[in-house]
Amino acid sequence: MKNIAVLMGGYSHEWEISMKSGAVIAQHIDTDLYRIYAVAILKEGWYYKDTAGERYEIDKNDFSLSVAGEKITFDCCYNTIHGTPGEDGKLQAMLELLNVPQTSCDYYQSAITFNKRDCIAVLKPWNITTGEHIYINQGDPIDLDNIIAAVGLPCFVKANRSGSSFGVSKVYKREEMTAALEKAFDVDEEIIIESFLDGTEVSVGVYQTGNKIKVLFPTEIVSENDFFDYEAKYQGKSQEITPARIPQEQMTSVQDITSRIYQILKLKGLARADFIFHNNVPHFIEINTNPGMSEESIIPKQIKASGESLKTVLTRLIEHTIKTHKK
Known part of the structure; x- marks a missing residue:
């Protein structure tokens, strides 16, 4: 049997959400095919705990474990870390140097997609429609009048390299x-400051196995709060309707754009792209290359709506990762 490490946690505000995502992934991976090791990647340490609560540290020299005198190496890592170091390319680069396959996109693609403004800049020459944006680094002079003139009011102010709506107003x-x-x-x-786009918000899951890119049904997001914030995402303050209540023409359009973005950025693994239909045109917001996989998350619901099981999709992703890994 192949050994699979499910990586979860991370160093950011999102670490607890990632732990929930990792637990769902570990629960649904096929135990007839794989031995599963839930590996926490935290500031306090990188480790695996067995069912008795015994803690085993990861050897960072080769990303292995020593359990009861047995050295365990991994055929693949399922990467479900949100934020740094598992979504911004750092861990991906390390694992590539150690020749350990991992399911998320490669380090360069991870670095680009994790940085909202860099991702938008890369996609703009490909005629991907977005809103208006202003970028600010800490310490820059701030002219509020210029900001408002550029993006208008209302607008969104966001931490540029974060997820789960942390640092968003x-x-x-x-x-x-x-x-x-x-x-x-x-x-x-x-910081990224973006114009407010009035319209239906949708989120679209996508992944590749073999030569086929599979785009899932869009999910329509209807927040009870002012926008799709932390409460709406994780504390039930929203409706997430799959498939989205949009015309077939719009559904096909946003699925095609999602597939195109996935190809342009040369992604792999599961990803989720967010859009708002402003004036009936899908405007790209961002793409998450390690999307949430907790029980409350969108992707598991979209997989279910597609008529497939999460177990089957995870098996496909793991086998595709192992097969296409560059030795």
């Missing part, structure tokens, strides 16, 4: 902007 008035900037700078030293 919706700003309606000029006097709210300073507090929103401070909130975002608490999470990241880079």
Whole structure:
């Protein structure tokens, strides 16, 4: 049997969400085919705990374990870390140097997609429609009038390299902007400010096995809060309707764009792209290359709506990763 490490945790605000995602992944991987090791990647250490609670540290020299005198190496790592170091390319680069396959996209693609403004910059020459944006680094002079003139009000202020809506504010008035900037700078030293797009919000899952890119049914997001914030995502303050209640023409359009983005960026593994239909045109917001996989998350619901089981999809992804890994 093949040994699979399910990587979870991370060093960011999202580590607890990642632990939930990892637990769901570990629960659904086919135990008839694989031995599963849930590996926490945390600031306090990298380790695996057995059913008795015994803790075994990962040997970072070759990403292996020693359990009861047996050295365990991994045929593949299922990477479900949100944020750094598992979604921004750092862990991917390390595993590539150690010749250990992992299911997420490669380090360069991870670095680009984790950085919202870099991702938008890469996609713009390919005529991917987005809103208007302003970028600010910590320490830059800030001219609120110029910001508002560029993106309008209301607008969103976001930490550039974060997920799960940490460091995000919706700003309606000029006097709210300073507090929103401070909130975002608490999470990241880079900020992206984007125009408000009025319309239906959808999220689209996508993955590749073999030569086929599979785009899942879009999910329509209807938040009870002012936008799809942390409460809406993880505490039930939203409706997530799959398939989205949009015309077939729009559904085909957003699925085609998702597939195109996946190909342009040369991604692999499961990803989830977010859009807003503004004036009936899908505007790209961002793409998550290690999307949430907890019980509350969108991707597992989309896989179910496609008529397949999460276990089957995970098997495909693991086998595709192992097969296509560059030795």
